[in-house]
Amino acid sequence: EVQLVESGGGLVQxxxxxxxxxxxxxxxxxxxxxxxxxxxxxxxxxxxxxIRTKAxxxxxxxxxxxxxxxxxxxxxxxxxSYLQMNSLKxxxxxxxxxxxxxxxxxxxxxxxxxxxxTLVTVSS
Amino acid sequence: DIQMTxxxxxxxxxxxxxxTISCRASQSISSWLAWYQQKPGKAPNLLIYKASSxxxxxxxxxxxxGSGTDFTLTISSLQPDxxxxxxxxxxxxxxxxxxxxxKVEIK
Numbered sequence: 001e002v003q004l005v006e007s008g009g010g011l012v013q014x015x016x017x018x019x020x021x022x023x024x025x026x027x028x029x030x031x032x033x034x035x036x037x038x039x040x041x042x043x044x045x046x047x048x049x050x051i052r053t054k055a056x057x058x059x060x061x062x063x064x065x066x067x068x069x070x071x072x073x074x075x076x077x078x079x080x081s082y083l084q085m086n087s088l089k090x091x092x093x094x095x096x097x098x099x100x101x102x103x104x105x106x107x108x109x110x111x112x113x114x115x116x117x118t119l120v121t122v123s124s
Numbered sequence: 125d126i127q128m129t130x131x132x133x134x135x136x137x138x139x140x141x142x143x144t145i146s147c148r149a150s151q152s153i154s155s156w157l158a159w160y161q162q163k164p165g166k167a168p169n170l171l172i173y174k175a176s177s178x179x180x181x182x183x184x185x186x187x188x189x190g191s192g193t194d195f196t197l198t199i200s201s202l203q204p205d206x207x208x209x210x211x212x213x214x215x216x217x218x219x220x221x222x223x224x225x226x227k228v229e230i231k
Contacts, residue, residue: 044223047220047222103215106154111170
C-alpha cells in the first residue's frame with residue numbers, strides 16, 4: 001500500500017524558512033516523480049512544485065507564486081521528498097500535501113496518491 | 125497559464141440522480157485532464173485521468189468524458205458517500221492548474 005506521510009509544518013513568521021518532509025513507503029520511490037500541492041484554509045487546490053526521477057535528471061518545476069523561494073528535492077536512498085520554503089509570506093499559509101506524481105507519454109503530471117498533509121501557518 | 129473553470133460551484137441532488145460537473149480549459153489540453161474527489165478533512169483522491177480513464181478501485185458510477193477544452197465528470201447514480209468537492213486538473217502545460225471545485229451535496 002502506498003503511504004505518504006508529511007511532517008515539518010508549524011507556525012513561522014513572515015520572512016522565515018521551513019522545511020517539509022515526505023516519507024514514502026509501499027512503492028519503489030525512485031521510479032516516481034514527487035510533487036507538493038497546497039490548500040489554503042477553505043480554498044481550492046494549488047500545485048506548488050515537483051521533482052522528476054533520476055532518469056529525468058531530478059529536474060524540478062514550480063508554480064510562479066513560489067519560484068525562487070521554494071525548492072523541491074529528494075533522497076531516493078531513504079524514500080524522502082523535501083520542500084524547502086524560504087522567505088515565507090502570509091499567503092503561503094496552507095495545508096501542504098505530498099503526492100506521488102504520475103504521467104503518460106506526451107503528458108505532464110497528475111497526482112495518484114496523497115498524504116494527509118501538514119499545516120504551515122505564516123503569521124506575525 | 126491555462127485557466128480551468130468548473131461549473132456549477134455547488135450542486136444539490138438526490139440519491140440515485142445522475143450528476144454532471146463541467147470543467148472548461150482556457151485553451152486546448154487534448155485529453156490531459158484528471159478529476160479528484162475531496163471529502164471534508166481528507167486529502168483528495170484521484171478518480172479519473174486522461175479525461176476518461178477510471179482509476180483502479182474507483183466505483184464504476186464515476187465516468188469522465190471530453191477533449192480539447194470541454195470536459196465532464198458524471199456520477200451515474202449519486203450515492204450518499206459521494207458528498208464531496210470535486211476538482212479537475214490539467215496536465216498539458218506548466219504550471220499545472222486546478223479548477224475551483226464543485227461541491228456536491230445530497231438533498
